[in-house]
Amino acid sequence: MRQYSPDLTPPWKKPKPVPEVPAEPGLVVEEPGTGFCGAVIRCEAGTVTLEDRFGKHRVFPLEPRGFLLEGKVVTLVRPSSSAPVRPTRTASGSVAVPQARARVARAGRIYVEGRHDAELVEKVWGDDLRIEGVVVEYLEGVDDLPSIVADFAPGPDARLGVLVDHLVPGTKEWRIAEAVTSEHALVVGHPYIDIWEAVKPSSLGIAGWPRVPRGQDWKTGVCRALGWPSENTGAVWQAILGRVGSYKDLEPELLGRVEELIDFVTAADSGGA
Numbered sequence: 001m002r003q004y005s006p007d008l009t010p011p012w013k014k015p016k017p018v019p020e021v022p023a024e025p026g027l028v029v030e031e032p033g034t035g036f037c038g039a040v041i042r043c044e045a046g047t048v049t050l051e052d053r054f055g056k057h058r059v060f061p062l063e064p065r066g067f068l069l070e071g072k073v074v075t076l077v078r079p080s081s082s083a084p085v086r087p088t089r090t091a092s093g094s095v096a097v098p099q100a101r102a103r104v105a106r107a108g109r110i111y112v113e114g115r116h117d118a119e120l121v122e123k124v125w126g127d128d129l130r131i132e133g134v135v136v137e138y139l140e141g142v143d144d145l146p147s148i149v150a151d152f153a154p155g156p157d158a159r160l161g162v163l164v165d166h167l168v169p170g171t172k173e174w175r176i177a178e179a180v181t182s183e184h185a186l187v188v189g190h191p192y193i194d195i196w197e198a199v200k201p202s203s204l205g206i207a208g209w210p211r212v213p214r215g216q217d218w219k220t221g222v223c224r225a226l227g228w229p230s231e232n233t234g235a236v237w238q239a240i241l242g243r244v245g246s247y248k249d250l251e252p253e254l255l256g257r258v259e260e261l262i263d264f265v266t267a268a269d270s271g272g273a
Contacts, residue, residue, distance in 0.1 A: 018065055018072075022079040023048045029076065030068040031060050043078050055248055107158035108265040110136045111148070113165050116237050117195045121163075124247055125258060132266050142176050145187075154184035161261035164189035186264045188257045193218050196240060198254040203243050 021027070023043040029050070030037040036058050038050030049059050060066065064075045110129075112118050118138040122129075129136060139145060142164055154160040162180075164173050167189020177187035192198050193212075196219065201208045212221030223230035247255055 019074050020077045021069060021074045023062070023076045024079055027069075029074070031058070031066065032068055032073075034058070036060075040076075043076075045078070048076055108134065108154075108160065109152070109158075110134055110161045110163065110261050110265055111145075112136060112138050112163045113142060114138050114140055114195070116241075117163065117165070119237075119241060120195055120198070120244065120250075121258060123241060123244055124250065125262065128262065132262065134262060134265055142173050145176050146180055149180040149185055154182065156184060158184070159265045159267070160185045161265045162187040163257060163261060165195060166191065166193050186261065188260055190251075190254045190257055192251075192253070195254075196222065196237065198251050199240055199244060200249055200251060203249040204240060 023040045025040055025042075027040045028038065029040070031050070036050060036052065038052040038056075038058065040048055041051045041057070042049040043062075046062055047059050048062055049057055051057050062076055062078070065073050067074055067076050110121075112121060115138055118136050121136050139148065139162075145162065149160060149162075152158070152160050162177070162185070164177055164187060167173050167177060167187075168191060173189065177189065181187050190198060197209050206226060210222055210225035212218045212225070219233040219236075220230045222228070223233060223236055228236050243249065
């Protein structure tokens with residue numbers, strides 16, 4: 001007897017096979033149903049995450065014939081490698097350098113006011129700083145900054161950058177910054193009373209940072225106003241830091257200043273300003 005295929009679809013109506021393409025990081029595809037176009041940043045079991053040029057993320061299922069690659073229909077599949085897909089950018093938004101070794105620490109340094117500042121800078125810019133060989137230290141306030149700068153003795157091959165909280169013209173911090181700034185020492189600041197405020201409220205699920213009356217400890221006042229445990233501000237900070245995934249969770253006033261300091265300190269290799 002003649003054998004017949006159970007599929008009675010006429011050959012001309014059957015969909016043509018499409019190529020399977022590994023969802024490697026950085027691959028740019030379009031999801032035709034929504035028109036969303038972006039680069040692959042993560043591929044997990046059954047899903048792929050794309051990031052568009054504005055930094056917006058969307059998660060899509062790995063369905064057959066589900067994407068367009070250079071205008072042609074393809075089926076995205078998980079990369080054959082058992083290793084996880086690595087992000088193509090660091091938390092600061094810089095292009096990631098896979099398997100890059102940390103550079104030997106240069107003589108130049110970046111100082112920030114306190115431990116919380118240092119932890120935030122490390123979380124967002126840590127990969128960049130290690131590649132550049134820049135060490136971040138903290139001051140525990142700016143009152144001792146003149147003596148610290150004098151002891152450091154910044155020069156063409158050992159530049160010093162300093163990030164100061166609440167650097168507003170006319171304040172004590174402003175006068176100290178003006179006194180120590182030189183060709184090889186740069187002091188910049190953000191307008192926030194504390195580094196906590198540099199984290200976007202939307203990243204923490206709050207409407208905004210509350211105002212704390214003068215004379216009251218700012219962190220304690222914030223915790224009380226928001227219903228957070230005020231008796232352990234260190235634990236609260238760790239919870240805040242845990243909600244920071246990348247530069248997108250920080251205010252631009254802080255981003256610009258940190259990038260400025262990194263550029264200033266690393267420019268020493270090119271012969272200075």
